[in-house]
Every structure is written in C-alpha cells, then in structure tokens.
Amino acid sequence: MTAGQEGHSTTTYAETGRNAARLAGALRAIGVGEGDRVATFMWNNQQHVEAYFAVPAMGAVIHPLNVRLFPEQIVYTANHAEDQVVIVDHSLLPVFLPLLPGLRSVRHVIVNGPANVSVLDAPGVEVQSYEALLHGQPDSYAWPEVDERSAAAMCYTSGTTGDPKGVVYSHRSIYLHSMAASLPDVIALSREDLALAVVPQFHVLAWSLPYGAFLTGASLAMPDRFLAPEPLAAFIAAVRPTKGVGVPTVWGNLLRYLEAHPEIDISSMEEIVAGGSASPESMVRAYAERYGITLMQGWGMTETSPLGSFARPSAAAGVQKSIAHQTGQGRFCAQVEARLIDEHGDELPWDNTSVGELQVRGPWVTGSYYGEDTGTQDDRFSDGWLRTGDMGRISPDGCLTLTDRMKDVIKSGGEWISSVELENHLADHPAVLEACVIGVPDDKWGERPLACVVLADGPIEASELKNFLNDRIARWQLPERWVFLPSIAMTSTGKYDKKALREQYAQGALRVVMA
C-alpha cells in the first residue's frame, strides 16, 4: 500500500506483476535494451516497486537516483551511469526539471502522477506520463533468462568525500542478500508482516526490502513523500504495519512526535530496523519501554547491499542486556566474512578491545566501483576485501561495535577517542536533542574532541554536560570545546555532516565555549 495526499491506495503483488509487465513492454517500445540504465527519481511508492521488478527482469539496470544529493551530484551520477530513461514522481518535478538540461544521456522522461506532461519543455528529450505509457501494453511479458551475474541495479555512495561512486548489484547478489536479510535472526520477514519501508528506495535499494518482501510474501507499506512525523504517524495508525525499516533520524523524530501525541495508536508495530548511523540508547530504550517495540540496528553500507551485521537481541536476555546488544552492530550475517586491520596492515584479534579498520567480503559485498580507475579501487579494496572505512572492535563471540569512521577518528596524545561513543553518551542526556563530535587541531595533544550540541528545550551549561560525561567515560576523553547550535546539517543519507562542521570550525564560524 502507498500513502497519498488523501488516504492510501492498496494493490496486490499479482497486479504489481501485471503492471511490471506493462512497464517492461513500454520500456522496450521506447528502445530500452539489455544492460541499459533506467533511472528513477521517486519516493517509495507502488510505481517505484513496479520499476524495481520490471527493469531488472527485462534485462536492463535500474538506477534509483538519490533525490537528496546536491544537484550537481545527482547530475554527476546520472551522467556517470549513462542513464537513458528517468522515471520521475510528479511531486519531484520541481527538483528534477532544473537538473534535466545537465543530463547528457537521458532521452526519455516518464512522469508518475497527475502532471500535465505536454507543457514540459525539454529539448531533445521525450516526456510522457507513466499511465499513458503503460496504457494498452499487455499484462504479461516474455521475461528473458538473464545471467544471474549480470547487473540488475546500481546505487551511488553519498560521496561525503569526493565524487559519489557507483556500486552495481547483480541479480545474484540481490537474491542472496534478500534471503539472508529475511532470516529469523535478521529482519525476519514473513507473509504475516506488513513492512513499512521508511528507508528510501534510492538508498541502497531500500536495503532490498521490496525484494525480500516479494520473496517471503510480506506486504509493503510505502510512505511516498510523507516522511514527516505527523503524516508518518497517521500512516502507521491507519495501515498498521508490523515492522518499520529506516534511518535513526526518522525514528527519533517519530518518537518525539508520538510522545507529544499519546492518542496515536502505533500498537501494530513490533519491531523497528534502523541503520545508516548509530541509534542512541535512549531512543532504543524509549521504544522498548513506552511502546513495546524492539528497535534493532544493523551495520552496512552501499558497498555491502547493505547488510553486513545485525543486532537482534536474544529472547532469553534481560532488558538491560538486550538494549546493550541493540546499541551495538550485532553479529555478521552468514556468508559475510570480517576482519579488523590495524594501521600497519596487521590483523587484530576479536577481543572486544582491539580497534581497527573493519574489512569485509562476501557474496553481496562489491569487489569494485563502477567505472573508476585502478587507483581509486586500490584505495578501497585490499586483496579481495572491502576496506569499509569504519573503525571498530569485535567480541570473541563475533559481536561488532563500531567506534568511528576512520576519517572522524580523534587522535589525542597518541590515543584514540571515539566520536560515536561521545555522541551516544551526550544524546542520552535529557536536555540534548542531537550531538555531534568532531576532532579539531590542538597544539598540545595533536587533536581534541569538539562537542556540537543541539538542545531540546532551555539552555544548559557546557560544564553540566561535561559532568554528565564524567560519570561515563575516562577523564582524558572529556571535551573542553563546546558548541551549541540550533541544528546540525545532515548529509543526503541522514548522517551528521562532519566535513561541513570541520570546515566551519577552521573558518572560525563556530562560537566555541570552553568548559
């Protein structure tokens, strides 16, 4: 079912299949052939799911464009992928049309929704409506036998450093990842489930949820563009999903909205799957204690399809132990191999203490970036292993705890301080809405942590927050530098934009309080 301006619409997989056949027929008619890239510029909705099935099954490659990237990045990725067709939600036309002149390979734009396409002026590009294009196409298609190792889909990394990089998913990798993600100790998808896909379909194929749901018979609830807390809460109350999948920011915003609106019934929700960045313990605890919802996080990235590890708590563990487990990154999925490598290239033990770079490999871990030269590849792949750029430790029984992104690591007097750990502790203070910690240059220690804080309500002294941290971490890790901000900028994938903060600090644009 898909959320709409007024209520929501519902359909079946059988009808989705017939529409996918119509779409495939229409795409073939406008010249889409094997291996051609068909882009989408869409929210999570029925037609986007149809494209998810039609495009790969006809032998072409679906490329969901990340609508939240900077305009020049969107243009870069569409040109780099050589997209020939773009299917665009009518609601996104205001964002998309200014980009169109820059899209060098696009010959067809298909508009999904009630837009009057005849008024759209796009020289050299044919613009049609999705509905009109599918009209008259047969509801079956002679789906070809495609090589399982051929490209089915591609997504680009968010490109917080340098240009976005393309990752190609094969039919095989999507299938295996969907099966593994659906297993009982991971997302546990069943035909009993109605899964709410808050994670956008342009974000690592919505973690393959549309494919996993189809494979297991689970139903999908698609919120389209209605992701703000108010319409999202109303959609949940109306359609009653059993599971929700998305980034922590959305769940945090929803939580605050629900707390202010206790009349909203979200009792259908049993589990929330969060990923993309760390979920603060206070949020995990609030969902568990106030709503009976188990919030579990996984670790992954565009390069890993994305599921690398998952933190489902044991049914036998007590609440405290469960929450501690849920705020870690959990166990690696079967078939994902992991190792920790130190700065000298040596492998570190799984003792839950040694911190190194996480490297992984497996059937749904990419082995290269699309269309990049060897130099770029060498930087990120090592002897068949993906260098994740994440720093972490692994316990003897295989539980991963990430401590930082490598580029965010703070090295103070030869010791590492985990920015993630500081952020998680700060987020647990009731006065703190958001917290982001970066490393800044320090004459004496090389680097020291700078804590950037968004407050929930009234003002609070930095010293009080420092005292709060003092009970939880070693004294030498306590930040001296504090910045209070009205909000912290996010990257397109919902992570704190630390690069922007470091630049602002370097330019003296942040007002720093010493404590």
Place this chain on the structure above:
Amino acid sequence: MTAGQEGHSTTTYAETGRNAARLAGALRAIGVGEGDRVATFMWNNQQHVEAYFAVPAMGAVIHPLNVRLFPEQIVYTANHAEDQVVIVDHSLLPVFLPLLPGLRSVRHVIVNGPANVSVLDAPGVEVQSYEALLHGQPDSYAWPEVDERSAAAMCYTSGTTGDPKGVVYSHRSIYLHSMAASLPDVIALSREDLALAVVPQFHVLAWSLPYGAFLTGASLAMPDRFLAPEPLAAFIAAVRPTKGVGVPTVWGNLLRYLEAHPEIDISSMEEIVAGGSASPESMVRAYAERYGITLMQGWGMTETSPLGSFARPSAAAGVQKSIAHQTGQGRFCAQVEARLIDEHGDELPWDNTSVGELQVRGPWVTGSYYGEDTGTQDDRFSDGWLRTGDMGRISPDGCLTLTDRMKDVIKSGGEWISSVELENHLADHPAVLEACVIGVPDDKWGERPLACVVLADGPIEASELKNFLNDRIARWQLPERWVFLPSIAMTSTGKYDKKALREQYAQGALRVVMA
C-alpha cells in the same frame, strides 16, 4: 549434542570445525581427492555432522548410505556411487560387515566408536578407527575454493519401484535450500533454537538441517540410534529442544508413549516439522491441544532436496483453520515452481478441485539422476520439470493438497479415489492405530479400495469403521474389502509398503473381510 548409551555429549561448532579439519586431513592422507565419494553408514551424531562438513568442503562428495534399505539395495547404491571410503558407526557394524564383501569400490572403512578394529577381517580393505585416524591431524585445513556447481553430496531414492536412483546435490543447491528452509514461514531456524534431528542424515541429508543450523547458528540435538519412543522422550526431556524434525511415524509413536507417561516433560518443544508421508489430523490436533506444539508438514522428495512446499499456519487463523492447513502440504517455497499436468499432458488450473500430477522445477530440484541412461531420465523429467509421481490439487492461493502417489491411485468406474484421504479419515477413528489403503482389481469397477487396518486395542467390526467413513466421504468411495493386520510393513523411509501389500493380496495371503 548427541545422545549416548549413558547421557549425552555436547560440543561446539568451533570444535566441530576443528574435527572436520582433522577428518579432511586424514581423508586426504588416505588418498581421497576431488570428486571422490566418501560414504557414511551412520546414525545422526557428532561425527556424522563432522563428515557433513569435512567431505564436501575438501572437494569430495559425501554419500550417506541408507542403513534401512534392503542389504542388496545398500550394496547396489554403494557400488553405483563408486564409494571409496565408508565411515561406519560401531553400533551398525553387525549390519554393515556382511555387506562389505559386496562393496566393489570400497578401499577404506573407518569405524566410529569403541570397536576393536584390529579384529575386523576385510581382505583388500583397510579398517581404521575414526579416533585413531584423526589423531595427530592438524585442526585446520587449507579448504580449497570449490566450484559451487560441483557435487557436494548424494543420496539415493528409496527405490520402491526398481533400483534406487542417485540424486547429486551441489554446494549451490544445498546452500540455497538451507537458506530457504530456514526462513520464518518455513522451519524458521534461529540461533535461539535447539533443533532435534530425528530425520536420519541418510534421508535426503536430514532435510539439510545440519547445514541450516550451522548457517543460522541454531544448535543441533542428535539422537544417534536411540529413536524408540522411550529413549527419544528421555532425550527430549533432558536436552530440551525447541523444534523437532522427522517423519510422522516417529511423532505418532512418541505421542502414544507420552500419553502413557504424562510425567515426561516435553514443554521445551514448540514446533514439529513432519514430512515423508502425511500426518493424520488426529496427531496434529493431539500435539496442538495436549502439548501446545504446532506440527507442520512439508512436501518434498529426494529429488527436491527435499523442500518443495511447507504448511506453516497463519498466526491469525483460528485453531480449526490452522489444523486444516497443517494437514495439507502448504505453499511452495519461493523459487520452487509448480504445475499440475493431467493424463493428456495438459496443464490444469489451480482451482483446488482439478487433480493431476505435480511437476516442479527450481534451483534445488534435480534435473537428472546420477549415472542413469536417457530412457530412465525421460520417464521422470519433462521439458525441465521433475515429474514427481504425486497426484494432487492446488488452491487458487497456492496451497497444495496431495491425494495420492500416481502408482497408488485407485481408479473405480472411471473416477479416482484418494487412498491418502481414506487413510487419514480411518486414522482419525480412536480404535485405529494405523491404516493403509490400496487399490485391488474388481470385475465390475476396474479397481476398488482395500482398507488394511491395525487396531489400537480391542476388536471392532469393519461395518463400524465403514459407518464412521460414511459421514465423511462419498458413498461410492467406501471400501467393501477390509483386512485387519497386527502391523503394516514400512519401506526404508517410513512409508507404508503398498507394493508388498498388493503382492500379498494377489497371492491370497491376506484375510479379507467384506463389509
């Protein structure tokens, strides 16, 4: 954990992996190379699991011999597979040793358990003890990269018609089958589970339970040879498994034992997975109502790895509806395609009424028999589909109900009578312990059903059973011929030996009562 004469032993997957490495080292030392067949003649136990991992992972092929086949069939399969090594449980030596002179390709016999191998006389064959063979081998092995499409294992059909036929499983088919079988709507294997493998490892690789358990982190409980109701009940009470997997006969025997011994605590068991033949409704109901255990059946065969369909009831369905679903064969697994074909070769609709031969295909459905000539293959495969030899119907929403084996179908006056349906109804009568129905020649109708019944306690008139059936099935389907037997012979896979019954009837060896 493995059951033993006195208590049970427990180990870890880590230790299993080290022993598998030792076994692989030992097998290589005695000359086992890529593609060579290593047979087992074992119950379900720790060392058999070690062989399950060591043999395929070193690039060889494991062939678990079915210890319950007729001696000449065991010899046939070992020779047909050209087994070079056989690992034998010491408890099975009395069965195995008489066969050994007939095994043409076997050069090494490895005895698992406390047997004095030096006294075993086997000209041309080297006999060693498992423990001695592994001693001194390193606990790691340079596992090769094997082609996923190469042979990993093989099992033979039970050969109720003609010689047993070999089915080869690849690494790929075992992996995909194990993932699919572990999904939430199928066996739902989790690291929280302790899965009791009652189905023998020589019976379609124990439905891949050892591999599925390893993949998901579930623990395994292996009953070795202690499958009689008393030791099995004691093992369950002692080790507290959450799930049990096996054929209906074992669960029926266990049920009767438990009813006579109410002091035995099997409260740890949440679910039973049954397959191989139909589970009577009365048994499904008894486990549900008296023990709170959901007994679910699947459909499959040696040729399908075996999982083709599975009948997990919906959590939302009421008890009546659930039990009706559980006594059917359920829905096809994702990736298993099915069709019903009538006697003219035409495809039948899924209307829950049309009965035809079930044909299937999919990534873990075999496409041919090992080492058979084209004629034999043509008989069982049709245009890439496996002809299962099972007759059934499929509902519009994809639920399979089997009505008969093709060879057991009773054709009376141009209409089909389902022997399975008659058997299930008879088994629901409290006086009936077991019921088996076969078709016998009839001058007027061509064929008519003959009901063979094993009574639970005292005698009962055939007319009374006929009256009981009269309320449940159409009048023209009621058997006139009745046979009361002290027991009914089973095939090696726990199914009624209808071939033997038909022969006995033809020879006039059965005492028939008309009613």
